[in-house]
Amino acid sequence: MKVALFATCLVDTLTPSVAHATASLLQRLGHEVVVPTGQACCGQMHVNTGYRREAVGIVANHVRAFAGAEAIVAPSGSCVASVHHQQADVARRAGDEELARAAEELAGRTYELSQFLVDVLGVTDVGAYYPHRVTYHPTCHSLRLLKVGDRPYQLLRAVRGLELVELPGAEQCCGFGGTFAVKNADTSTAMLTDKMANVLSTHAEVCTAGDASCLLHIGGGLSRLRAGTRTVHLAEILASTEEAVSPQQSTEPSLSHPTTPTVTA
Amino acid sequence: MTATVPPKAPTFLGLPTAPRGVGHLRGDQSFPDAARGALRDGQLRANLGHATSTIRGKRARVVAEVPDWEQLRAAGKALKAATMARLDEHLEELERQVTARGGVVHWARDANEANEIVTRLVLATGAPEVVKVKSMATQEIGLNEALEAAGLDVFETDLAELIVQLGEDQPSHILVPAIHKNRAEIRAIFARTIPGVDPGLTDDPRRLAMAARQHLRERFLRARVAVSGANFAVAETGTLTVVESEGNGRMCLTLPETLITVMGIEKVVPTWRDLEVFLQLLPRSSTGERMNPYTSTWAGVTPGDGPQEFHLVLLDNGRTAVLADEVGREALHCIRCSACLNVCPVYERTGGHSYGSVYPGPIGAILSPQLTGVEDNASLPYASSLCGACFEVCPVAIDIPSILVHLRAEHVEAQQKPTAEGVAFAALARAMSHPRLWHLAQRAAGLGRLVSRGRPTLPNALPPPVSGWTRSRDLPTPPARTFVQQWTEEHGK
Numbered sequence: 001m002k003v004a005l006f007a008t009c010l011v012d013t014l015t016p017s018v019a020h021a022t023a024s025l026l027q028r029l030g031h032e033v034v035v036p037t038g039q040a041c042c043g044q045m046h047v048n049t050g051y052r053r054e055a056v057g058i059v060a061n062h063v064r065a066f067a068g069a070e071a072i073v074a075p076s077g078s079c080v081a082s083v084h085h086q087q088a089d090v091a092r093r094a095g096d097e098e099l100a101r102a103a104e105e106l107a108g109r110t111y112e113l114s115q116f117l118v119d120v121l122g123v124t125d126v127g128a129y130y131p132h133r134v135t136y137h138p139t140c141h142s143l144r145l146l147k148v149g150d151r152p153y154q155l156l157r158a159v160r161g162l163e164l165v166e167l168p169g170a171e172q173c174c175g176f177g178g179t180f181a182v183k184n185a186d187t188s189t190a191m192l193t194d195k196m197a198n199v200l201s202t203h204a205e206v207c208t209a210g211d212a213s214c215l216l217h218i219g220g221g222l223s224r225l226r227a228g229t230r231t232v233h234l235a236e237i238l239a240s241t242e243e244a245v246s247p248q249q250s251t252e253p254s255l256s257h258p259t260t261p262t263v264t265a
Numbered sequence: 266m267t268a269t270v271p272p273k274a275p276t277f278l279g280l281p282t283a284p285r286g287v288g289h290l291r292g293d294q295s296f297p298d299a300a301r302g303a304l305r306d307g308q309l310r311a312n313l314g315h316a317t318s319t320i321r322g323k324r325a326r327v328v329a330e331v332p333d334w335e336q337l338r339a340a341g342k343a344l345k346a347a348t349m350a351r352l353d354e355h356l357e358e359l360e361r362q363v364t365a366r367g368g369v370v371h372w373a374r375d376a377n378e379a380n381e382i383v384t385r386l387v388l389a390t391g392a393p394e395v396v397k398v399k400s401m402a403t404q405e406i407g408l409n410e411a412l413e414a415a416g417l418d419v420f421e422t423d424l425a426e427l428i429v430q431l432g433e434d435q436p437s438h439i440l441v442p443a444i445h446k447n448r449a450e451i452r453a454i455f456a457r458t459i460p461g462v463d464p465g466l467t468d469d470p471r472r473l474a475m476a477a478r479q480h481l482r483e484r485f486l487r488a489r490v491a492v493s494g495a496n497f498a499v500a501e502t503g504t505l506t507v508v509e510s511e512g513n514g515r516m517c518l519t520l521p522e523t524l525i526t527v528m529g530i531e532k533v534v535p536t537w538r539d540l541e542v543f544l545q546l547l548p549r550s551s552t553g554e555r556m557n558p559y560t561s562t563w564a565g566v567t568p569g570d571g572p573q574e575f576h577l578v579l580l581d582n583g584r585t586a587v588l589a590d591e592v593g594r595e596a597l598h599c600i601r602c603s604a605c606l607n608v609c610p611v612y613e614r615t616g617g618h619s620y621g622s623v624y625p626g627p628i629g630a631i632l633s634p635q636l637t638g639v640e641d642n643a644s645l646p647y648a649s650s651l652c653g654a655c656f657e658v659c660p661v662a663i664d665i666p667s668i669l670v671h672l673r674a675e676h677v678e679a680q681q682k683p684t685a686e687g688v689a690f691a692a693l694a695r696a697m698s699h700p701r702l703w704h705l706a707q708r709a710a711g712l713g714r715l716v717s718r719g720r721p722t723l724p725n726a727l728p729p730p731v732s733g734w735t736r737s738r739d740l741p742t743p744p745a746r747t748f749v750q751q752w753t754e755e756h757g758k
Contacts, residue, residue, distance in 0.1 A: 007748045007749065009697065011748065012707070012747045012748045012749055013707050013710055013711070013743060013747055014741060014743055014744075015741070016744055016746075016747060016748035016751060019748040019752075020748065020751075020752075023752070035748075035749060035752045035753070035756070037700065037749055037753055038700040039700075039749065040696075040697040040698070040700060040703040041697040041703075043697070046690060046693075046694055046697075047670060047674075048651060048670055048673070049673060049677075049686075049690065050646075050670075050673030050674045050675075050676055050677035050678075051674070051677055051687075051690045051691075051694065052670075052674045053674075053678070054690055054691055054694035055694065057694055057695070057697070057698030058694055058697040058698050060698065061697065061698045061699070061700070065700070140650070140651070140652035140653055140654075141653070143653075144652070144653035144654070144656070144657055145653060171654075172610050172654075173610045173650050173652035173654070175610070175650060176650065177649070177650025177651055177652070178650075178651070179647075180647065180649065180650045180651070181733070181734060181738075182730050182731075182733035182734055183297065183647050183733070184296070184297050184300065184611075184647065184648060185297075185733040185734070185736060185737065186297065186300055186301045186304050187297070187300050187304065187611055187614060187615055187648075188650070189736075189737040189738075190304050190310075190614045190615075191610050191611070191614060191650070192737070192738070194614075216740075216741070217738060219739075219741075220734070220738030220739045220740060220741075221737065221738050221739075223722060223738075223739040224725075224737065224738055224739045
C-alpha cells in the first residue's frame with residue numbers, strides 16, 4: 001500500500017524522530033511511504049483555542065496537501081481525531097461546503113498509527129524488539145474520540161523483549177490539553193504531577209503513548225525532575241529491531257544527531 | 266457578588282442573559298487565578314481526591330450492571346432534545362395543569378423577578394422564616410440573600426447545604442455542596458455554630474448527623490413556609506418531583522402550610538412516562554445508587570394533606586438565551602447529576618469554588634458562561650483539557666467538550682479590539698495555510714536551539730507565554746531541520 005505520512009506540525013518541528021520511526025516501521029512492513037511536502041497542521045490548536053475562523057485556511061491546506069492519497073497515517077490520536085471530528089465542521093460553519101465534503105472524504109482515509117496497523121493492515125506483531133520495561137499512557141483523544149481501545153496494548157504485547165507494566169490511573173488526563181497547558185499552567189501542572197507519580201510508581205524505564213504532544217508534556221515534567229524514566233513514542237518502540245534498537249530513543253531530540261533518523265529501515 | 270458592575274442586562278442574540286449584581290453565576294476572579302490559590306490547599310486536594318474517587322467507583326459499579334445503559338442515555342438525550350424543541354408548549358401545559366390542581370404559577374424573567382416574587386409570597390404569609398429543600402435554582406439566583414434582606418430567617422435543611430450555610434461558606438459541588446470539607450472540619454463548624462450542641466461532639470459521621478437532625482427537627486416542626494427546587498415537572502399532570510437522599514426534603518415538602526417551588530424552565534418533561542428514563546439515569550449517575558431513598562411527587566394542593574398553598578415560580582434567568590444557541594443549547598439537557606464533576610481531572614484538583622459559579626465543573630463551564638453571556642465568564646470555557654471524561658459519563662450524553670470549544674470561539678469572536686493572542690494565532694494560521702510561509706516559520710522556531718547553547722532543553726526562564734510551559738516543564742531544544750526537510754533531502758520530493 002502507498003501510505004502518505006502526516007507527521008503533524010508538532011512532530012515535524014520538534015520531534016522528527018517520531019515521524020522517521022513511523023516511516024521506517026511502515027516500510028519494514030512492506031509499504032511505500034510518501035511525505036507530502038505541502039503538509040503543515042490539522043488546525044486543532046486553532047479550533048480548540050477558539051480560532052475556528054482562522055483554522056479554515058489550515059484545513060484547506062491540509063486537504064490540498066493530502067489530496068489523492070490512498071491512505072493517510074499520523075502518529076497522533078489527537079490530530080487524527082481533529083481530522084475526523086473537527087475539520088468538516090470548521091469548513092461548514094464558514095460556509096465552505098465543498099471544503100467540508102473534501103475534508104470528510106479525506107477523514108475517511110485518515111488513520112491513527114495503531115488503528116492503521118491493527119485494523120487496516122491486520123498486524124499486531126510488527127516484528128519489533130525493545131528490551132525495556134515500559135508503561136503505556138492512553139491519551140484522551142485516542143481513547144475517547146478515536147476509541148483505539150486495546151490496539152496499542154496488542155501491539156506492545158507482541159514486541160519481543162518488552163516488559164509491559166500497567167499504569168495506575170491510566171485513563172486520567174495528563175494535563176496537556178494544548179493551550180490549556182499554558183492558559184491554565186497551574187492546574188495542568190497539578191494534573192501532570194499526579195500522572196508522573198503514577199508513571200514513576202511503575203518503575204518503568206519508558207513511558208509510551210500514541211501522541212507526541214502528551215509525551216512532550218509528561219516527558220518535559222519528568223525531565224525537569226531529573227527522573228530516570230523517559231518518554232518514547234509508540235512508533236519508535238514499534239520501529240525498533242535487534243539491529244536498530246537504541247536506548248537513547250526519545251521523543252526529545254538530541255543535538256548530537258539531529259538529522260539522522262534514530263532507526264533506519 | 267459583583268456589586269461594582271452596573272446591573273445592565275447583557276443579551277445574547279437579543280435575548281436577556283442572567284443579570285449582573287444578583288445571584289451566584291459570576292466569580293470575582295478568573296478561573297486560572299482562583300485555581301492557583303485552591304491548588305495550594307493540600308487539605309482541599311485531599312478531601313476532593315478522596316470524595317471524587319469514591320463516588321466515581323460507586324457510579325462505575327452501578328452503571329456497569331445496567332445492560333441497556335447506552336440506550337437509556339440515548340433515550341434521555343432524545344427526550345430532552347424533543348422537549349426543548351417545543352418548550353413553550355410544554356410550559357404552558359404545565360401551567361394549565363398546576364393551576365387546575367390548585368397551584369399558582371408565576372413566570373420570572375430573571376433572578377431579580379424570581380427573588381421579588383418569592384419574597385412577596387413569604388412576607389404575605391406573615392411567617393418570620395422559611396425552611397429550604399436543597400435547590401440549585403435558588404442558589405443560582407441568590408434567594409437566601411434576598412429573603413434575608415427582607416428580614417426573614419432562612420434555614421437550609423439538606424445536611425451538606427446546612428454545613429455550608431453554618432460555615433458561612435459557598436457550595437462547591439452540585440450534589441454534595443460540602444464536598445470540600447472533611448468530617449473533622451464539619452465537627453468544628455457544628456461545635457462553633459449549632460446552639461446547644463453536645464460539647465463532646467466527635468467527628469463520627471453518625472454523631473454529626475444526629476447533631477444536625479436535632480438542630481433541624483425543631484425548625485421542621487415550626488416551619489410555616491418551605492422553599493424548594495424541582496428535579497422534574499411533568500407537564501401532562503402538573504406534577505413536581507424532588508429526588509433526594511435524606512428525607513429532609515420530604516419534611517419541607519409535607520409539613521409547612523405554604524410551599525414555594527422555584528424551577529428552571531428546562532426541568533419540564535412532557536409526560537409522566539418520561540420519568541421512567543430519568544429516574545433510572547439520575548441516581549446511578551449522581552450518588553452511585555440504584556435508586557435514591559426519597560422521591561417526592563406532588564401536583565397542586567390536596568385538601569387536608571400537605572401544604573394548602575402551592576406556588577410554582579418558573580425561572581428563565583438566561584435559559585431562553587441558551588436555547589437560542591444551536592450548539593450550546595444541549596447544556597439545558599442537564600439533569601444536575603454531577604457525574605461530570607466527579608470524573609473531571611480539573612474539578613478534582615481545583616474544587617468548585619474556582620469556577621466562581623454555583624455550577625462548577627464541566628457542566629458549569631458550559632452552563633454559567635451561557636447563562637451570563639460568555640464575556641462575563643470568559644475564562645470558564647478554557648478551564649478544561651478537553652479530555653472528554655465528562656461526555657463519557659453524562660447520563661444524557663451532552664457533548665461538553667464540543668460545547669467548550671464552541672464557547673471559546675464565541676469568546677474569541679466577541680472581541681472588538683485585536684488581542685495579542687488573536688494577532689499571533691492569525692499569523693500562525695496564515696503560515697500554516699501556505700507551505701512556503703510554514704517552512705519559514707519552522708525555521709524561525711528552529712532558531713530556538715541557539716538559546717540552548719548545546720543543551721538538550723531550552724532554558725527554564727523564557728518570556729511569556731512560553732514561560733507558562735517552562736515554569737514546570739522542560740522544553741526540548743528544537744532540531745536544526747524539520748522531518749519534512751530531512752525526508753525531502755534524503756528521498757527527494
